[in-house]
Amino acid sequence: xxxxxxxxxxxxxxxGLEESRMVNPTLVAEHLNISNAAVTDMLKxxxxxxxxxxxxxxxxxxxxxGKMEAxxxxxxxxxWETFLxxxxxxxxxxxxxxxxxxxxxxxxxxxxRLEVILNYPEFDPHGHPIPRKDGRxxxxxxxxxxxxxxxxxxxxxxxxxxxxxxxxxxxxxxxLVINKKLKVTEKREFDNSIVVLVDxxxxxxxxxxxxxxxxxxxx
Amino acid sequence: xxxxxxxxxxxxxxxGLEESRMVNPTLVAEHLNISNAAVTDMLKxxxxxxxxxxxxxxxxxxxxxGKMEAxxxxxxxxxWETFLxxxxxxxxxxxxxxxxxxxxxxxxxxxxRLEVILNYPEFDPHGHPIPRKDGRxxxxxxxxxxxxxxxxxxxxxxxxxxxxxxxxxxxxxxxLVINKKLKVTEKREFDNSIVVLVDxxxxxxxxxxxxxxxxxxxx
DNA sequence: AGATTAATTTAAGTTAACTTAAACATTTTT
DNA sequence: AAAAATGTTTAAGTTAACTTAAATTAATCT
Numbered sequence: 001x002x003x004x005x006x007x008x009x010x011x012x013x014x015x016g017l018e019e020s021r022m023v024n025p026t027l028v029a030e031h032l033n034i035s036n037a038a039v040t041d042m043l044k045x046x047x048x049x050x051x052x053x054x055x056x057x058x059x060x061x062x063x064x065x066g067k068m069e070a071x072x073x074x075x076x077x078x079x080w081e082t083f084l085x086x087x088x089x090x091x092x093x094x095x096x097x098x099x100x101x102x103x104x105x106x107x108x109x110x111x112x113r114l115e116v117i118l119n120y121p122e123f124d125p126h127g128h129p130i131p132r133k134d135g136r137x138x139x140x141x142x143x144x145x146x147x148x149x150x151x152x153x154x155x156x157x158x159x160x161x162x163x164x165x166x167x168x169x170x171x172x173x174x175x176l177v178i179n180k181k182l183k184v185t186e187k188r189e190f191d192n193s194i195v196v197l198v199d200x201x202x203x204x205x206x207x208x209x210x211x212x213x214x215x216x217x218x219x
Numbered sequence: 220x221x222x223x224x225x226x227x228x229x230x231x232x233x234x235g236l237e238e239s240r241m242v243n244p245t246l247v248a249e250h251l252n253i254s255n256a257a258v259t260d261m262l263k264x265x266x267x268x269x270x271x272x273x274x275x276x277x278x279x280x281x282x283x284x285g286k287m288e289a290x291x292x293x294x295x296x297x298x299w300e301t302f303l304x305x306x307x308x309x310x311x312x313x314x315x316x317x318x319x320x321x322x323x324x325x326x327x328x329x330x331x332r333l334e335v336i337l338n339y340p341e342f343d344p345h346g347h348p349i350p351r352k353d354g355r356x357x358x359x360x361x362x363x364x365x366x367x368x369x370x371x372x373x374x375x376x377x378x379x380x381x382x383x384x385x386x387x388x389x390x391x392x393x394x395l396v397i398n399k400k401l402k403v404t405e406k407r408e409f410d411n412s413i414v415v416l417v418d419x420x421x422x423x424x425x426x427x428x429x430x431x432x433x434x435x436x437x438x
Numbered sequence: 439a440g441a442t443t444a445a446t447t448t449a450a451g452t453t454a455a456c457t458t459a460a461a462c463a464t465t466t467t468t
Numbered sequence: 469a470a471a472a473a474t475g476t477t478t479a480a481g482t483t484a485a486c487t488t489a490a491a492t493t494a495a496t497c498t
Contacts, residue, residue, distance in 0.1 A: 088332050105320035113307050
């Protein structure tokens, strides 16, 4: 029984829920680049095997079993990302894709070794928490997405969404990396774009971009 | 179109030929743990697509296209093995299995990075040559299998076959690793077992074992 | 509330990579 | 050279993971 695809579904569902979105079949289909019908099929299987619960139009929920599986995969993924970045030296915007390939084909033993070599990292290079072996998840500072940061406010980037290589490349080239401090200098009502000050340079960010950047919420 | 299984077939064929064996469907089936019928099927496809040529009962040959593919995969495999051993620190007898998982899911870019980090290694930890990016294969010292080394002779281990984890574990625990010097002190005609001196200890090796160890042929 | 739009499921079919069992072909043994 | 053993192929069927197109259901809009 192949196990790869099931894991992929669970990871997508997990990451969707992590971003506190409602996860429906369409969303999953888009992320995996497959048809809705395929998702319906798999959802039936995952439901029967108690990985998820699902009510049409209400979204997909992870059950204990599915959550565990997903967390395990996310752990693999993020440990690989960190390793690829810190030890192998792959670029920030390429590690997600590469880790996605590797995450399915590494033994627990290997993952644990990588974790030791990296000295038990808590967050991956895009700022996402790396689940520990026991399933616990490192606590992150309270975050809000950049589009909700008030004008004049200063904060530091805590994490970025990593599902588009193009977006990551843009962020990287703009210096918008983890822990970078920035200040919102302007907000444009008509298209919700904002202007931020980073490294003493002004940057205009569309709403689509700013929604994918998360900064510390200091209140 | 999935590419994984085709690659596996090619690798097995390549490695078989490398050991100058005749490679027939049965051998491939055994190595991949599948039925002969499945191999027949795939062989048809590989023949049609000009990866191999094949005459029943005469063995399988690699054509140019198939050889290139196979060499590419072997390169990936052996670079991963070397990396897992030298950088990650996995045990000598576990790296083959782990590399087999990883070899299918790494980009060329990643493999090339690993090669740089390892400073362009020529041989993997089991003594097999690592094909370069251009397909050329490092020359090895002339070898013979240990069972053919004359009594009283001294030589050094150049490579070992790596298809059984159990064998590798035994070799490792017996100190029979790459470059280790040994001397044949006795040969037993009735079962073709031999006695060798390694690190000043006597070891009895069955024919099955000695045929999987290759030492420098100094003549 | 009915119409429109969006989300979901069903139905039927495809593809890749297998399986087992039986048939067939070639080598090897006696 | 016939018998036995080994190797190979065929035939029919299975499974997982998809696809497209049509049908159905729910949510949203006016």
